[in-house]
Amino acid sequence: MCTVISISNQKGGVGKTTTAVNLGIGFVKEGKKVLLIDADPQGSLTASLGYGQPDEIGVTLATILRKIISEQEPDPDEGILQHHEGVDLLPGNIELSVMELTMANAMSRELILKEYIETQRLRYDYIIIDCMPSLGTMTINALVASDVVLIPVQAAYLPVLGLQQLIKTIYMVKKRLNKKLRIGGILLTMVDKRTNYARDIIEMVKETYEGVLPVYDCMIPTSVKAAESSAEGISIYTHANNCKVSDAYKELTREVLKDEN
Template sequence: MCKVISIVNQKGGCSKTTSAVNIGIGLANAGKKVVLIDADAQGSLTASLGFQKPDELKVTLATIMAKTINEEEIDLSKVILHHEEGVDLVPGNIELSGLEVQLSNVLSRELILKEFIDSLRDFYDYILIDCAPSLGMMTINALVAADEVIIPVQAAYLPVKGLQR
């Protein structure tokens, strides 16, 4: 059974992306089928996996979510990138910033990512979502879609205090 895990913290620089990459590759090395979803407009996860110009990719998470909103068919073979470390990737880029605005006008906007993720569940053991450092609509979508949440924090006063939010 597929498990969806969102990696979330509203603070930047707390190792969300690093955790997503390492957990994903570790699970793949253990023989699990893994897809990583870059839900951050900075595209850090996408760049971390070697796609150095995420803003130039033709199909990204923003494209997929826009198609989901418009009830258009999604061709998974054109969406998912395969990485040599054995993980798949749904890339993210700056287009996700515009999607935040578009989502504000959509009914059941918190369910858009979940709808797409549900179409992937039959193909993967794990779906890991690397979230932006915010509590915006994309992060809310990731939390709604998740079965579990990982909140990476540094062992210091201010980061731990942020957990209270």
Template sequence: MCKVIAVTNQKGGVGKTTTTVNLGIGLAKEGKKVLLIDADPQGSLTASLGYVEPDDLGTTLATIMLAVINEEEIKPEDGILHHEENVDLLPANIELSALEVTLGNVMSREMIMKDYIEMMRERYDYILIDCMPSLGMMTINALVASDAVLIPVQAAYLPVKGLQQLIKTISMVKKRLNRKLQIMGILLTMVDFRTNYAKDISTMLHVTYGSKITIFENVIPLSVKAAETSAEGISIYAHCPRSKVSNAYKSLTQEVLENEK
């Protein structure tokens, strides 16, 4: 049974794309069939997997969603790119920005991505959606299409403070559009526990949200190596398999798998 996970936070630079790449490839290493969907017009996920010129790609998420809107035939293999680390990718580029504007005039506009993902569920064990840093219509589409939400949060005051609006939006989508939607958990990223500040932020996160939402025991440490992988088009496992950040993503993968049992 396929699990669809939206990786989202309206705050940029909190590690959404890095988390999507390394969790997805981590799941693939455990024998799971994984599709990664880039739902950000900046194409960060697409570039992080080696497609450095996403605007040159012929078929993307925008193409697929436009086909859904126009009730055109879509084949499951349309637009899918295969990465060397055994994950599939549906890429994105700047065309997604124009599509988001178009969605404002579309009937049942919140359901367009869901229609596509429902078709793809039987082909994969996990589908991970890397959302754009906003709470616009594209992110709402991702939440409506998903079973669960994974929220990466940088270990800093403003990203943690900004969770209130995101959680409110998720609750609204659950109430009105997707009853099965659950928050899988909050993942603390870019953590430097050598500082008291990071420890204070972690404490604030647990005090504020710990009684309502799962906070992953595993955290992602601050790492230059994790950033370097994006430029190389590979995961942290291929770049530096024995590093602390690689071990952290391995632990996260196991937590996600345990959550399914």
């Protein structure tokens, strides 16, 4: 049974891509078959897995979506790259910016990505979609195609404040387009528990959302090692396996797996 997870927040720089990489490879370490989909024109997920020039990749998510819009059936293996840590990747690049406009004028535009993902469900245990920092057509497509939304939020006042619009959008998609969609949890990232500010933000999130929305027990600490691993195109487990960040992502992986069982 495949679970499709969108990692989404319209705010940039909150750890979506880092979470997609390390959750995906965390699943692989637990014996799961995983496909990562880069649905961001910046190609950050693609670059974080070692493909440093995403815009030079010939076949990407945009290629696949274009075929679906024109009623062509893509080959199941088309465009999929294999990372040496065991995850598969459907890369994304700047062509997705054009696809946003193309999809906006397509029939059943909210269902285009779902059509592709349904062809991949039997091949994977988990499909993780790294969403762009917006609530546009591509992100709506990701939510419609997903079973679960994971929301990374930086432990800071403004990112937490911006959650309301995202949550409203998720509920709208659930009501109108994807009744099985659920919020897996809010994941606090870039947390420095040494500061009173971070502790105040943690308390604010818990007071505001606990009992209404799930909040993961796991929190991702702030660390330069996460950025270093992305620059090297590897997971935090390979870069620094016993650091606080790798331990946090191991804990997140266990939480998400337990949530699915």
